[in-house]
Amino acid sequence: MRHEHLRAEDIIWTGEEGKRLNHMDFLADAGEAVGLIGLTGAGKTAIAEVLCGEKAAASGQIWLNTERAAAEQLAGNGVLIQRGSTLLENLSIPDNLFSLGRPAPTSSVWIQENKQRRQCKTLLAQFGMEEYLDASVPQLPPSVQHRLLMVGAVGRGKKFLALDHLSDGCTLQEQTLLVNCIRQLCGQGITVLYITGQIDSILQQMDRITVMRDGRRVKELFRGEYAKATLYTYVYGYHMDLPVGGVEVRRAGIPAFALDGCDFRTNELVTIHDEDGSTEALVARMEALSVGRISVLSADSLSDCWIPFMSVLDNILLTVSRRIGGPTCHVRGSVRRVLLKECAAETGLTDEQMLAPFARLTRIERFRLLLYRVRLLRPDIYLFNRITAGVDFCDRESITQIVSRLPGIVLYLSSDYAELETFGTRILSLTEGRLQRNKQ
Amino acid sequence: MKITLKRFEYREYAPVAILALLLGVAYFTVAGFDRPQIYLNILKNASYSGMMALGLLFVLICGDIDLSIGAQMSFYGVLFGLIVSKGGGIPLAAAATLAAAAALGAAQGVLVGRYRINSMIATIATSVTLSGLTYILAGGQPIFDLPTLPVRAPVRLLGISLPALIWILVAVLAALVLRQTYWGKFFYAVGCNVTAAERAGVPAERTKMVAFSLCSLCCGICAVVYISQLGFSPLEAGQESTNSVLTIAALSGVSFSGGRGRVIPILCATLLMSALTSVFIVLRVPTYYQNCIKGVIIFAALITKIEKR
Numbered sequence: 092m093r094h095e096h097l098r099a100e101d102i103i104w105t106g107e108e109g110k111r112l113n114h115m116d117f118l119a120d121a122g123e124a125v126g127l128i129g130l131t132g133a134g135k136t137a138i139a140e141v142l143c144g145e146k147a148a149a150s151g152q153i154w155l156n157t158e159r160a161a162a163e164q165l166a167g168n169g170v171l172i173q174r175g176s177t178l179l180e181n182l183s184i185p186d187n188l189f190s191l192g193r194p195a196p197t198s199s200v201w202i203q204e205n206k207q208r209r210q211c212k213t214l215l216a217q218f219g220m221e222e223y224l225d226a227s228v229p230q231l232p233p234s235v236q237h238r239l240l241m242v243g244a245v246g247r248g249k250k251f252l253a254l255d256h257l258s259d260g261c262t263l264q265e266q267t268l269l270v271n272c273i274r275q276l277c278g279q280g281i282t283v284l285y286i287t288g289q290i291d292s293i294l295q296q297m298d299r300i301t302v303m304r305d306g307r308r309v310k311e312l313f314r315g316e317y318a319k320a321t322l323y324t325y326v327y328g329y330h331m332d333l334p335v336g337g338v339e340v341r342r343a344g345i346p347a348f349a350l351d352g353c354d355f356r357t358n359e360l361v362t363i364h365d366e367d368g369s370t371e372a373l374v375a376r377m378e379a380l381s382v383g384r385i386s387v388l389s390a391d392s393l394s395d396c397w398i399p400f401m402s403v404l405d406n407i408l409l410t411v412s413r414r415i416g417g418p419t420c421h422v423r424g425s426v427r428r429v430l431l432k433e434c435a436a437e438t439g440l441t442d443e444q445m446l447a448p449f450a451r452l453t454r455i456e457r458f459r460l461l462l463y464r465v466r467l468l469r470p471d472i473y474l475f476n477r478i479t480a481g482v483d484f485c486d487r488e489s490i491t492q493i494v495s496r497l498p499g500i501v502l503y504l505s506s507d508y509a510e511l512e513t514f515g516t517r518i519l520s521l522t523e524g525r526l527q528r529n530k531q
Numbered sequence: 532m533k534i535t536l537k538r539f540e541y542r543e544y545a546p547v548a549i550l551a552l553l554l555g556v557a558y559f560t561v562a563g564f565d566r567p568q569i570y571l572n573i574l575k576n577a578s579y580s581g582m583m584a585l586g587l588l589f590v591l592i593c594g595d596i597d598l599s600i601g602a603q604m605s606f607y608g609v610l611f612g613l614i615v616s617k618g619g620g621i622p623l624a625a626a627a628t629l630a631a632a633a634a635l636g637a638a639q640g641v642l643v644g645r646y647r648i649n650s651m652i653a654t655i656a657t658s659v660t661l662s663g664l665t666y667i668l669a670g671g672q673p674i675f676d677l678p679t680l681p682v683r684a685p686v687r688l689l690g691i692s693l694p695a696l697i698w699i700l701v702a703v704l705a706a707l708v709l710r711q712t713y714w715g716k717f718f719y720a721v722g723c724n725v726t727a728a729e730r731a732g733v734p735a736e737r738t739k740m741v742a743f744s745l746c747s748l749c750c751g752i753c754a755v756v757y758i759s760q761l762g763f764s765p766l767e768a769g770q771e772s773t774n775s776v777l778t779i780a781a782l783s784g785v786s787f788s789g790g791r792g793r794v795i796p797i798l799c800a801t802l803l804m805s806a807l808t809s810v811f812i813v814l815r816v817p818t819y820y821q822n823c824i825k826g827v828i829i830f831a832a833l834i835t836k837i838e839k840r
Contacts, residue, residue, distance in 0.1 A: 179719070182716060191720055200713065
């Protein structure tokens, strides 16, 4: 019989961009795996931060084990592990897990290295991770580091773990390991909050799902009570028809080049399923064979390739200046006007948005802009490398629709097989750098 | 998945190898290097910049830098000399100087840690201010007549002079703090990734404050020992020390972006610089050539830091 671990009522929290939590309620029992789903900006991370004591709510009440709790007590009870959270690379695994942390690991000043190592080994063994005891932190993939952070938090006596978008960009194998780890933690009485923007396989393993919209809880569903369509309805706030079948292929294919027994045609969207980084080898071979100009776009390109405080137009001008031969100090007004008109027409941005700083654009607007900028460089092949990692499903659909309209050879890489099945003409499965399957 | 064990950080131990090579060659080829006294002199000469380098190590591990160490040393030297000359006595003067050093370091730490001021700018400001204050305190003249000082006190243990003994003590303490205490791990954590460290519960602001405080404290100790040995307080006691200490840090493989650095390579780099100077003096190499050769040796040591791209 589970007992109530964490309850929040009527939480209000206002961030820099306005009210993020608007009379939010939350409930989790001890040892329960709770899924938290909602669109970007719904307030998922904000409530996790409040429940972990990282932010103090403006109003509302939180009970920890049926007793009123302040932010300090919540910080001692819970920890938030985000997608960007990593271990500290210059410290060993035992140091990362036992020398740091809140509450303080011990009242002693001195580290008892042997004792700490033994403790660490025992803890890792409980989760089948003892092989990582002497591992070099920089060489561990993020998913392993996340699991080690989770285990470390338990070692420091945390009873509530909030996992913020940890499965984004994970392979199926990594997702399975994450689910197993969550299940083990729950078995030990730890409450786990799993935050996501997608209806993925992990979410469907949760005991309870809380759906958030506009800073508040709109529905709470228990295992076996929900279907995809139901969740979509609560997340969006209205009923919608789910996409069925593939996207129509609009252009006739012309053979462009063949590699490893697989021909790539212009104006064709091919999706690639890859779990082990085989696509990098494919791209390297394409470059070696000089099959054409390749533009690789990843989720990071949406933010990394831009200067956030410069206006959208100036960002585009930088690209143009590169195309016309080096940076120019002075750009003629006529060039600016033409570019403003052309870019606005292609991306759907208003003049006001074009002149505003890049940082104000939404993800989809950034994606459109990125594509426009890439097209200025006239690539022959587009490779979208896990471009939808960390993207909510409504944005995913928009992105795939834009991708499917691109000219040239379009390769769309993802480790989410279910996503790939919804569009494109065929799916290539790559493993260990080789083509394993070419499914039409 | 293949798990790789932690690799041996050969870069940090480059000065150890170069020092061993230099002393080995000098032993057989340079006159006087077969006598123990010269090694004791190298140790003594290394101790002042060595102490400051150990202090700077804490700041560098935190990912910051302190460019005011030279000015601090001059200031603490004058402060110490002034209190002694006014009849304050050595224990009181030393205690007051070290307290001032710790407080000034903490203030710098607050500027950098809490108010997020770039450490380079904050410490340059401190340096300029202290340079002026040093002259104001001393009235523009070195402070002579420090009667109660045990000038050239023959305090020795196994032939090792007092400054070298204090340096070794400071080094042992620094190594213990960095390797065996939770605070030591905090320095590395903050220098490695301050956000991740804060999220893991490390008090980043306080850690930086302690690092700067320890750095200033080392400068204070260095100044007290130096003035005690010298017998008077010059106005520019630490004038050249910032460059030499930074050179030692660079040679020792300390990461200037933070998160990496150890005590033993710092000791070896300090001894290396001191040994080089001794070799040049014995060989009567002109000063200008000495600087050029030192520069080339530093470049040679830094080749080990070049990353493959």
